[in-house]
Amino acid sequence: MHLDRSGFDCQDLLTSPMPTALTTPAYANELFARQRPDRPVALVAYCAAAPLAVAMAALLAGPAGPVPIVLLDPQQTPPSEILHEYHEVVRQVEGRAPNVERPQLLDIEGLLATPETLVKRIGEDLRLRARLALAAFGFGDADVSGPVEGVVGVYVEWLTFLVAAHHDEQPAPRGPILQVISQGHPADAGWLGATDLRTVRVSCDRPELAADAEARAAVLDFLHGITAGVSTETKGEEQNVQADLVTETELALARMWADVLGVDVVGRGDNFFDLGGDSMLATRLVLSARRAWNVDFSVRVLVDSPVLKDLADRIDVLVGAATTGSRR
Template sequence: MSDNPLLLILDYPGRRPEAHISELHLDRSGFECQEVLTSPMPTVLTTPAYARELFARLGPDRPVALVAYCATAPLAVAMAALLAGPAGPVPIVLLDPQQTPPSEILHEYHEVVRQVEGRAPNVERPPLLDIERLLATPETLVRRIGEDLRLRARLALAAFGFGDADVSGPVENVVGVYVEWLTFLVSAHHDEQPPPRGPVLQVISQGHPADAGWLGATDLRTVRVPCERPELAANDQARAAVLEFLHGVARPVPADGGVRERNAQADPLTDTELALARMWAEVLGVDAVGRGDNFFDLGGDSMLATRLVLSARRTWNVEFNVRVLVDTPVLKDLAGRIDVLVDASNSGSRR
């Protein structure tokens, strides 16, 4: 267990154009950072209930602060209330905090539909759900979203010649990821709780509204950073503002670790890397793939990922799903995961 002050990080996982809180590299300044939003995600549909499920997973160490991004702001407030004790309220750092109105859930649902249907040619497209009407019954909304996305995924994959027998597992995997995301947004929308009692710092990008009155914080400090939203969590001024605030909470021990060098985009080395690189090139429509390349940086999306997983499962006769690709999107790392699965499968067959 680290002796460094503990920070709880509330940042929804997964690929997005905006930088993640991890890119603030607070661990290099002597903090221990614990990601709170990890799989399996809660399935409850209000912010207080979501916070209680996450709180139940925490260890005994009390954090010196919570750091949250965007729509996780209400969740950070709810968790800070649960963590408050004799030592007083837990401070909160918010990056571009925002509420989750119906329009945001509607926008994200449309974006998920676009991802699921992908590049399928002439795919049948069922009518879109009436998200705003269904929000009044969140359990029904989440169930309908799951049914809707499963249907769209099957129709999209059928357009590429995959039958139900091939796609059942992969469809459940990819739809499950999107349903988790939309469930989180529904829970963030249903937010009824007391305002934060401790100090709150909001670090906001240019163009982001500074009015955070909806938080109800009585000790709110605001720092605006001259950058666009996608760069906020990777911005040096944002990092400096966060550290200045945190250093007023706890004096961390300076970390010795330096910046790791980025993996070189070298040519694939192993047989698995070579075979996987050929699959990536075919699925993504690119000429060459390096062992340090990221599937999603090369243009991959959820449906292309599903196609890749189906092809890989046929080639190596191993069971893995889209989440493995999401968690290990770099070619050499994914090839290593496949080698482990193949070795385990071969060991099992020899028993």
């Protein structure tokens, strides 16, 4: 929501590697122990992260009282949601592979009662599907071991988070909460048990919620009320400047993107996933990049730096490090 442009120092708590705990309170405790964040003005969470925000707010509360929370389209995580996301992950992992063998889907709802077993089975299932899909493109086990672990790791982290969000066993929030909801989202947040809840509905769909001007204005109004007397004047909107490709690495990488994604034009400010990239296309790109630059390049690097110019910079750093090491 670009809250930093209005004077707020923003910190992302959900960073990789994400926690492995399988209940919401334990997940929050692992995050807290790892980062030991200072008490924030407020916590901001999206959709299924709502219970996690409540748990983190309880851990961060102190003499100043409860930590306020901003929730964007808050929702619970029922078994059906985890099942839906598992099916979506399977679709992305198998990608566009021709005539790929498709193992039987896991019984997600049946395994939820034993979350440790469920997460282990998900990892095994996705690794198998990724290997089968890449084999259909002619890649053998020797080529795909690292990339498969990278892409599967990202999805296992996501599904582990959802399993933890499903096992939400904690007291109701005590501080003020603003929920900003998109059109069509149910306004009933009774499942949170909040006693100090303000609701603002905006006229956009969920995918646009975090970028919606009306939603941003509602959040800033809430935060300004919390920080009364603290200057939060707008610093001025930054421009997204898109320049021509400027380095040899950017040029070579853009050609790879165009080939893998099937697009004609790639700019240095383009995002791989916004252009239609998915996990299997990412893995194909990684394999091509490893061959081109002879570096230990992983899917995680692409996930962390999906913008072309940023990814080119990361590759240059990897190439430089490999060159330096070979000279020793």
